[in-house]
Amino acid sequence: MTRFISVLLISLLLASHAYSDTPTNFTAAKVIAKQKIFFDQAAGAEGELYCGCNWKWTGKSGGMIGPESCGYETRAQQHRADRIEWEHIVPAWIFGHQRQCWQNGGRNNCIADDPVFQAMEADLFNLYPSVGEVNGDRSNYQYGMVTGVASQYGACTTRVDFKGRTAEPRNDVKGLVARTTFYMYDRYGLSMSRQQQQLFMAWNRQYPVSAWEKEWNSRTAQVMGHPNPFVTGDRSWSLGHKPSREGVVSTVPVRAAAVSSVKATSNGLIIGNRNSKVYHLSTGCPSYDKVSAKNKVPFRSEAEASAAGYRRAGNCR
Structure with missing residues (x-):
């Protein structure tokens, strides 16, 4: 009996130590992801998400890409092609908008x-x-099937359709992307279109869980305190899936009337006009609030707008 209690106490202490590392913000998450999950993967066989490239760790959470490891060729932005960044598989822009906090002040308001x-x-x-x-x-584009787009990154098979605002990742990670998306939408009560559900269900079947995905899930569970049930097989997704909402600890706080009355177009986003292919900044561009709702295309940066084929409005100061 004494031995059983001792083992139980040790297990509880180990569990408590693991979960104490759970990050509370994006900056901390990147550091912990490097230290406890991807620490040995810089030269791993799987490589980074989109092209399978190896990298060399630099700083607290960054890295420098080795393009020769994956045949990567720069499309347009050399400074970003050279470095590792941390991708939200389900973009913050998407879940921020579904949570309704983004519309009242952008990412900073959500945080x-x-x-x-x-x-x-x-x-x-x-x-x-x-x-x-x-x-x-990839920006905040949804994942999907991309056709009619030639190779953009050398030997890398990921494709981005800027006009259609769609990104198709390489086959090796399509199952991983699908199961991650299921997890996020299930845990946080997000709404997914029927078309997206069908696509991810197909990817989930076509590209089953790999040995690395199991290991990734195990390492992440040690920090987060729970696994992804769509990787372990404890949960499955079917059309009309009802989310568990296990991660929803509160609703979006109701802000003061003065804040809640701010127009959604004044949240700091860059607004593009789908017809004219011109974009407007929230400050210094007099036509920012004049783009009709049906023609609005939001961007997070001027670089993103330019990459999508948009140019800055001529009347911006």
């Missing part, structure tokens, strides 16, 4: 006012190292 967004942004199951340029090109 300040929505604890569920904070948890989602720091969730290690949703973070994966990737080539910075592809991460930037």
